[in-house]
Amino acid sequence: MSCTEVNPGASVESVLVTTDSCENFEQMSSSLEEIKNYVGKSPEVSDSSTSVDNLEESNSLNAVGSDDDYIRSKDWLEKKKHIFVLSSAGKPIYSRYGIEDKLVTMFGVMQALVSFVQDQNDTINCIHAGSTKYVFLNKNHLILVAISKTEESVPQLVSQLNYVFNQIASILTLTRLNKIYEQRRNYDLRRLLSGVERIIDHLLNFYEIEPALTLGAVQCLSLPPSIRDTISSAITQACSKIKNLVFAILLANNKLITLVRMKKYAIHPADLHLIFNLVQASESFKTVESWTPLCLPRFDASGFLYGHVSYLAEDCQACLLLLTVERDVFFTLSEAKHKIVEKMRRANCLEAINESLNSTDGTCLNAGFPELRHYIYKSKSTAQFHQPEISAPYINNTERLLMLYKRAHRRLHSVGRPLKLLFERSPQEAVLAWDTRGFELYVILEPLIETSAAIASVGKLLNWIKKREDKLFHLNAPTF
Amino acid sequence: MANGIMKTIVGKLVILGDGGVGKTSLITRYTQKAFNLNISSTIGASFFTCKTNIDNAIVRLQIWDTAGQERFKAMTPMFYRNANAALLVFDITCLDSFGNMQTWAQQLKGNVVEPMVLCVIGNKIDLSENRVVSREEALQYANSIGAQYFECSAKEDQGIGQVFETISRDLIRLSSDSSVKSLKVYEGDVESALMARSTDLEATDVGRIEEPGISIDSIAHAKTVPSKCCY
Ligand SMILES: Nc1nc2c(ncn2[C@@H]2O[C@H](COP(=O)(O)OP(=O)(O)OP(=O)(O)O)[C@@H](O)[C@H]2O)c(=O)[nH]1
Ligand SMILES: [Mg+2]
Numbered sequence: 001m002s003c004t005e006v007n008p009g010a011s012v013e014s015v016l017v018t019t020d021s022c023e024n025f026e027q028m029s030s031s032l033e034e035i036k037n038y039v040g041k042s043p044e045v046s047d048s049s050t051s052v053d054n055l056e057e058s059n060s061l062n063a064v065g066s067d068d069d070y071i072r073s074k075d076w077l078e079k080k081k082h083i084f085v086l087s088s089a090g091k092p093i094y095s096r097y098g099i100e101d102k103l104v105t106m107f108g109v110m111q112a113l114v115s116f117v118q119d120q121n122d123t124i125n126c127i128h129a130g131s132t133k134y135v136f137l138n139k140n141h142l143i144l145v146a147i148s149k150t151e152e153s154v155p156q157l158v159s160q161l162n163y164v165f166n167q168i169a170s171i172l173t174l175t176r177l178n179k180i181y182e183q184r185r186n187y188d189l190r191r192l193l194s195g196v197e198r199i200i201d202h203l204l205n206f207y208e209i210e211p212a213l214t215l216g217a218v219q220c221l222s223l224p225p226s227i228r229d230t231i232s233s234a235i236t237q238a239c240s241k242i243k244n245l246v247f248a249i250l251l252a253n254n255k256l257i258t259l260v261r262m263k264k265y266a267i268h269p270a271d272l273h274l275i276f277n278l279v280q281a282s283e284s285f286k287t288v289e290s291w292t293p294l295c296l297p298r299f300d301a302s303g304f305l306y307g308h309v310s311y312l313a314e315d316c317q318a319c320l321l322l323l324t325v326e327r328d329v330f331f332t333l334s335e336a337k338h339k340i341v342e343k344m345r346r347a348n349c350l351e352a353i354n355e356s357l358n359s360t361d362g363t364c365l366n367a368g369f370p371e372l373r374h375y376i377y378k379s380k381s382t383a384q385f386h387q388p389e390i391s392a393p394y395i396n397n398t399e400r401l402l403m404l405y406k407r408a409h410r411r412l413h414s415v416g417r418p419l420k421l422l423f424e425r426s427p428q429e430a431v432l433a434w435d436t437r438g439f440e441l442y443v444i445l446e447p448l449i450e451t452s453a454a455i456a457s458v459g460k461l462l463n464w465i466k467k468r469e470d471k472l473f474h475l476n477a478p479t480f
Numbered sequence: 481m482a483n484g485i486m487k488t489i490v491g492k493l494v495i496l497g498d499g500g501v502g503k504t505s506l507i508t509r510y511t512q513k514a515f516n517l518n519i520s521s522t523i524g525a526s527f528f529t530c531k532t533n534i535d536n537a538i539v540r541l542q543i544w545d546t547a548g549q550e551r552f553k554a555m556t557p558m559f560y561r562n563a564n565a566a567l568l569v570f571d572i573t574c575l576d577s578f579g580n581m582q583t584w585a586q587q588l589k590g591n592v593v594e595p596m597v598l599c600v601i602g603n604k605i606d607l608s609e610n611r612v613v614s615r616e617e618a619l620q621y622a623n624s625i626g627a628q629y630f631e632c633s634a635k636e637d638q639g640i641g642q643v644f645e646t647i648s649r650d651l652i653r654l655s656s657d658s659s660v661k662s663l664k665v666y667e668g669d670v671e672s673a674l675m676a677r678s679t680d681l682e683a684t685d686v687g688r689i690e691e692p693g694i695s696i697d698s699i700a701h702a703k704t705v706p707s708k709c710c711y
Binding site: 087137284289290291 | 499500504508512516518519520522523524525526527530545549550552553555560675
């Protein structure tokens with residue numbers, strides 16, 4: 001292909017920490033401290049000696065236990081992907097489907113498996129049984145398990161488990177989580193997580209419908225660059241005198257509008273995804289101003305930031321988060337928010353945001369690419385991506401679209417045999433995926449397209465994006 | 481004076497009680513005339529304002545709706561410190577919430593210096609077939625701490641207006657008590673009284689709060705931005 005030098009949306013400085021999307025998130029929130037703890041600690045043998053005998057016993061219990069009715073119900077068995085969280089002592093913490101209490105036996109089995117393998121000084125990562133994958137993520141005090149019949153790869157499942165772990169850390173901080181279990185190994189963590197199930201449920205669904213999490217990138221709301229700059233400077237001006245403000249984040253509809261940051265610090269896309277998820281999952285942020293403690297595990301897993309969280313206005317449903325390390329500056333930030341909204345209103349930014357949110361003409365067809373059905377373009381140096389409006393035939397089948405992207409992503413980033421370029425044709429569609437130094441591009445095309453025509457289209461598409469890059473991406477990295 | 485308003489009183493109200501008893505539902509019912517069965521649990525605290533006209537006065541309330549979930553306990557003192565009124569809410573169908581509310585009340589009494597208006601609220605009376613806390617028991621408890629007792633339903637919009645009317649009247653009364661310094665009184669109808677609020681939380685929140693988990697000292701350990709993209 002002739003157009004590798006076209007690299008839309010590239011930028012030297014980025015508001016986001018740039019990760020390679022193939023990075024598996026294994027290290028996600030192990031701050032230095034956790035790693036130290038982990039190494040320093042000899043495995044606790046006393047409780048984990050549950051051996052194969054017990055395992056069998058549990059299994060036979062399983063067959064007679066009346067509390068297991070739901071596990072054997074058709075509905076439960078047919079779920080494509082189960083996610084469980086338990087403490088390393090085997091206490092249930094979270095189950096995506098069904099009530100954890102009813103699944104006690106199963107949690108016991110999972111804990112036994114993990115500790116059985118651990119006793120052999122090994123770690124269990126995954127078990128394949130037919131088309132079902134059992135994937136384990138063993139953190140210091142928590143065990144996370146995915147049982148999946150989807151075609152997602154083990155790294156993709158591990159990444160989801162990491163997101164769940166980070167969500168829990170985000171609620172409690174890692175420091176507190178560790179402290180709790182160091183004091184009481186048998187602690188029932190659900191006491192501290194009531195109300196959080198809903199956020200985790202939402203996060204897991206988010207992963208299914210949002211390519212952002214698989215890509216490790218964030219989508220920006222498309223806006224004229226002058227508008228985005230005006231918004232950023234409204235924020236910088238209103239906040240310039242406020243000490244210890246770390247991030248100001250404006251988002252709408254799971255898209256980033258702008259992010260202003262303290263010098264030296266950037267936010268990790270995975271942390272931003274947690275924020276997006278929290279905002280979307282929390283009806284209670286609407287119509288009020290909230291003061292919310294929030295730990296961003298990839299930023300610092302040991303402590304909280306405090307967030308002034310509010311929607312801009314009744315007539316503009318964009319959510320503004322002002323994150324600081326000070327726990328008592330609510331009113332200062334509340335005032336700043338009002339100033340920001342005033343400035344934005346005067347400069348017609350609210351209208352511009354609404355216009356972009358309501359626009360439906362962003363399909364491939366409208367952009368003059370009838371042969372393309374959909375695409376995702378990720379700029380690596382900014383950890384941002386762009387995708388057009390979803391159009392036929394995927395409007396009511398976004399799941400399939402996502403599945404195609406996940407599959408292509410998996411092939412490009414396969415640990416054993418990573419690919420640079422992939423072109424695949426099925427009776428339903430053709431898929432082209434391309435990994436370069438600067439970007440990743442995934443394109444879904446009409447199934448009968450000639451290879452040469454597909455390549456020509458991709459070249460044209462890259463130029464098209466390049467021309468609009470300052471509208472589609474947040475290319476400045478403004479600071480306070 | 482225009483429309484006969486003699487004074488405006490600006491006070492702080494804090495809402496305390498277990499997670500799920502209906503604190504947010506009560507205040508949104510009152511301030512926004514809405515009820516949502518599917519509302520999400522409060523994270524941290526939410527700030528509301530509201531205005532009530534009573535006799536010849538206007539009472540403007542700055543309201544902190546706190547999160548009742550256990551993990552936020554350490555944060556709550558910063559919201560009740562310097563409050564002029566408190567709603568102590570429990571769910572009449574949940575005995576634990578009644579017990580825990582009493583712990584909140586004790587904590588509040590131990591930490592607030594100035595006299596304040598206290599109301600105990602038994603919420604969810606629309607579910608009275610599941611009632612486990614009797615009216616008498618709750619009333620007796622309220623009396624014992626010098627609070628008034630109300631029964632409400634945020635769902636059916638019962639009893640809530642009365643709560644806020646009582647609080648407003650009591651705050652007006654309290655405003656002539658010379659020992660009460662944190663209640664602000666302005667002449668006439670002061671529209672902007674609420675704007676002059678920026679010092680409130682800072683000025684009052686300097687006390688000790690025990691909280692092992694909530695430490696932000698370590699922020700400096702955080703990752704710094706790589707100066708260039710990483711490949
Ligand atoms: N039947 C009934 N349900 C209510 C009533 N008030 C609140 N609820 C429901 O109780 C649940 C919890 O209500 P919230 O208002 O979120 O409770 P909260 O006290 O704010 O809870 P936290 O924010 O977690 O502290 C929601 O499902 C409400 O719909 C009521 O008067 N009657
Ligand atoms: Mg609430």
